Amino acid sequence: MERFAALIDSLVYTRSRNAKLKLLADYLRETPDPDRGWALAALTDGLDFPAVKSSTIRNLMSERIDPVLWTLSRDYVGDSAETASLLWPTPDAPPDPPTVSEAVDALTRMTRANVMAELPRLLDRLDAEGRYALLKLATGAMRIGISSRLAKTAFAQAFDVSVEDVEEHWHGQQAPYSALFDWAAHGAAAPSSEDLPLFRPFMLAHPLEDAQLDLADYAAEWKWDGIRVQVVRVAGDTRVYSRSGDDISGTFPEIASALDLDAVLDGELLVRGIHQGGEEGGAASFNALQQRLGRKTVSKKMLAESPAFVRLYDALIVEGEDLRTLPWRDRRARLETLAARLDPQHFDLSTVIPAADFAELAAIRERARDDAIEGVMLKRRDSPYVAGRKTGLWYKWKRDPLLIDCVLMYAQRGSGKRSSFYSDYTFGCWDGDPDAGAELLPVGKAYFGFTDEELKWLDRHVRNHTVNRFGPVRETDKSLVLEVAFDSVHLSKRHKSGLAMRFPRIHRIRMDKPAHEADRIETLKAMVRD
């Protein structure tokens, strides 16, 4: 527990992503099993102890300190677990810290009936730092800026394996991830994933700059304005995964139940709409889809009013055959055959745009006015399906207005009727490769573009993800991607990023997109037309 507590503290005080990675990697390499597995789960919010709630801390302290002194302390410190860790009476006996596994074991066995007696026993064995780590672990609220992506990258770094392999083997594993450590640290065979409906990392696209591509080498498809999903069925068990690998099967049960053969398919999840006939027809705008996002359960009414379907882009695995190493054109042929066999209510095919050359494609793109279309995708006809963003294989060519994916960094309260809302958002782009230690630089500020419902959601997000306060400003944990629309961007000496956006507005909230996939400064810079 001491080493874990020291790790937590170092992570709190470390700002650079590379330094965080090193701290995590060192810990994972040097800590014995199963402690490191439990620690990893705790850091990635993979642990839940039903007997310990945040109110447990308050109740424990009310037996030990005057309520006025508690409130004054809590208000000053700003965090209940930290306040309690500092206020906890120093026991007479010297610290006898439990291991992480011991602590997890004890927490697992606690019930609501005995937690008030058992949790103090653990706290009495620790010093202030240890108590903080324990309370954070027990209440499942680490909030120290460790995304699961960062944890996986650190894991890969610790044992010198590839992040893609870690991603692939991670899914389906339970804390303390013994099979994963056996594989990476002890050279055992990788955990079998054949009979599990696992997420495979997505293949992603680079933005198309001013380049022109030869359509003999590249096929063009519409870039649909929904959310990218992967539908996986293995041995009859089906999952729908979002872009970040979150299981959203519960939110879209009609999709999960509609796939009637074993496959791993890549596509765009859309909601049926009537007001956009458009180039393909049948899809509503992203707003309609947003009504259904973020819900754990879905009502019958909602299923009837906003039915979802998947417009298929690619096939990774079909009936046990892994197609990922095949060229796109071969996978496309397989996908077309397959699509014909699927339930047309819930699956259709994203068609290839029939353009003779790039100029014609540009003209088609220019004319496209369907709200469900975000732009054009260009895919190299001989590209295998590879995880991540590989240069030269896939490009995205977004439509006007200018759009960029930024990460929410700071929020400030508005004025007037918005004075109780965090409605003024500062967002940033990466100044390099976020997986190689890049930092976010603020690129703009916006306070409109969202609906009242979205404002409420954003306000709640800010309050729940605050990592720092500077007077009226809150710094968030930089986990939320905002798609920002703007009219133009100009070079500016007044901003650290060197850029100033004109008329930026929040175009939409990208709950589905992990922060490290937000755009880079260079992408924004390339849009400068000065």
Added chain:
Amino acid sequence: MARDFSWIRPEPWGIHVVPADCWIDPSRPVDRALVTHGHSDHARGGHGETVATPETLAIMKLRYATSEGAVPVAYHETLSLRGGVSATYIPAGHVLGSAQILLEHAGERIIVTGDFKRRADPTCPPFEVTACDVLITEATFGLPVFRHPPVEHEIAKLLAALAANPERCVLVGAYALGKAQRLIAELRRAGHHDVIYLHGAMERMCRLYEELGVDLGDLRLVSDVTKADLVGRVVVAPPSTLNDRWSRRLPDPVTAMASGWMRVRQRARQRMVELPLVISDHADWDELTQTVIDVNPAETWITHGREEAMLRWCQLNQRRARALALVGYEDEDD
């Protein structure tokens, strides 16, 4: 009947000793000032007469380049003031020269602690518990969350960071008067006899401490050496220089800060500190409350700090107390 102690009157800019017509730690110029210690929020220049320990006067001379009107008073020496008031300076354990001031008048005893701590400090004599009727105390760290760990524990953290980063240096932000010298003295006590490098603003105060008999070992200035010379070393600088342009001359410093505020993670994060060292020259919560118990005054008056919680504690413990809300004593960097 409760006495009203009306011969001593707290005003927002200092404590007025009425019959003697003098002021304790006034924040504006007065004819006669009794100064507890040399920190600039307590020891301002421009008074007609300044009564303080010789060490505090030496510190003020260094700061204000004048010793006009200086009246030295040794620890435990009793000074007769006008109006039948006498003043005795007693060690407060805060920084070199720091004193509590015991005021006696008409059979009543009032102590103004100034800033103080109860822990051992190799750079100054320890706080002495002295009986009195009114204890006028500070409450900079007057919240129960402030419990400073043993200084040895924090020094060990610093030395561990130094050893773990052989290609970097450790830059410690420390208040130029008191904290910096105590930190250096504690490093020496822990067996760290390597050269310690100083920011220029630290130099004169360290030399003064040495002249006054506090041995700080081998000290050199950052400005006299190259970046490469600083690898693997401890550098001490004022807190304001952390993450500032000045620190660019250092080899990839591990940014540390020695302050009681470092106990709270958010405060450390706000200062962009990587290595918070909870080292304070002020009493923590346990020391503050223990001092009230030890001195056991009829009344406790609180000059500045987080007085609400101290008042609450006094109330819970059936002790008469009031907050004075004196202005101008801020100690953001301690």
